[in-house]
Amino acid sequence: MEDILLLETIERYLSGNMLPEEKAYFEQLRKNTPEIDQMVVEHKLFLQQMEHFSEHKNLKESLHAAHNNLVDKGVVYEGGEISTKGLVIQIWDRYKRVTAIAASIAGITALVISGLVSYFTPAANSTQLQQLNRTISQVVKNQQDIGAKLEEVKSNIPKDVEFTTSGSAFLIDGKGYLVTNAHVLKGSGAVVVNSKGKEFNARIINVDNESDIAILKIQDDEYKPVSSLPYSIKQSNIDLGEELFTLGYPREQIVYNMGYLSSETGYNGDTASCQISLSANPGNSGGPVFNKNGEIIGILSTRQTSAEGVVFAIKSKGIYKLVDELKESDTAVQKIKMPATSAIRKKTRVEQIKEVADCVFLVKAYAQK
């Protein structure tokens, strides 16, 4: 009880609520009693601490109030709803560097994969393969070389045209139907030249870029239909190592080459074509590939640029497939009757070539200027 009384007195003294007489008395008491003096000092310090505490607490409350008030007003933005969106932004802020690294790794991986995919995708036009059609500069040059025939050329081809490409073609029907590669026919029309240098106008009937096969029809009064073709077009598969030969026009004159079947599939395992080992040059595109019985087994189309003597031919089944497809829609094609038996089976190679050469043509595609 005494302590409480004392405390009350000290507090009154410290807050200055004492009457002057009482104050004087109390100060005298302080001087005389060290314990009371000590208590006064201690209590003064304590009250100061209490005061600080109270100030801090009140200030903190005001600050919280101000903060919440400003968040409500939208002056202070804490990511909308503090709990959810704020968290996402926080995570983003914290991990954006990691995210950036991960994203770039993903990007590089994607690029590498797409690069690999495009590298290994079978594509007839990939840079690894070279289409064996000749460009016009070569054609023009060769035409100048054989100046004597130039007039004849002029007489038969339409005026105001520009040759774009050239290649080889062969008859699949004596009435004048020819097969060549689609990539040879880069233009609006074509003329064909036979092995004797005689030139005929031809109409492009169909170009199938997917299979890279095109069909032409000779439309020229000077053309004399052949009653029966010496060779046949094979529908069945051929065997590895089978001896093959080809005729084509890498130059203005017909050129013979021979080789063998080195793979039943083409570039990157393409089953529509096969791989042949023989030497071929630009201009051979669209030329026929024969086996030793004089049966056409394919159309020479491309060669691999990175390897010597690796040539690809579209299997002759593709011709049947295309013709059958076209027969359903195109009446002009319905007349095509492809030779089924070879008449040059037992003959020597030289005799075979002599008979076949008349049916292999040089194709020159042109475009209107």
Added chain:
Amino acid sequence: MKAEINEQILLRGLVNNDSKAIETIYKENYNMVQAFILNNSGTYDDARDIFQEAMITLYEKAKSESFVLTCQIKTYIYSVCRRLWLKRLQQLGRYVSAGENLEETVSVEEDLEIHEKRNAEFAIMERAMGSLGEPCKSLLDAYYIQKKGMTEIATEFGYTNADNAKNQKYKCLMRLKKLFFAQYNIGE
């Protein structure tokens, strides 16, 4: 000149716990601090903590008799927040390069030392109050913090008269004092 006077008015408002002044200082400086904290791997909550610490530091400085603010409020708050945040990052074992914008800050080390001492005292008092138990805690809170009159407290707490309440208050105060000084003297 006018801006300077405005700042003086604001600081006086802060010392007097004037909500309008506090809100004005808050509004003008908070977003800057928040951006700084967020850019230096902090969260919204960190920003709020650090900014309020800085406000309290400013309050303490403004309240002291020898107070002279030698720079703008903005600069002062930024400097304090920057110092506090870098310190906290270091405590967490992370280090952020302190090179940027150093020229825009003022030295606040001394102020922060005082502030830290005050913070420690505050924590001791808070703990002492916390372990006091009811109704002592509420009674002392009402008298010393909310600064209510003894008669008002008596009616609120249900004492028959102010003297009884006063008696009880002194009993509580003595207990609190004991708790406080037990901690405080260790701290010293």
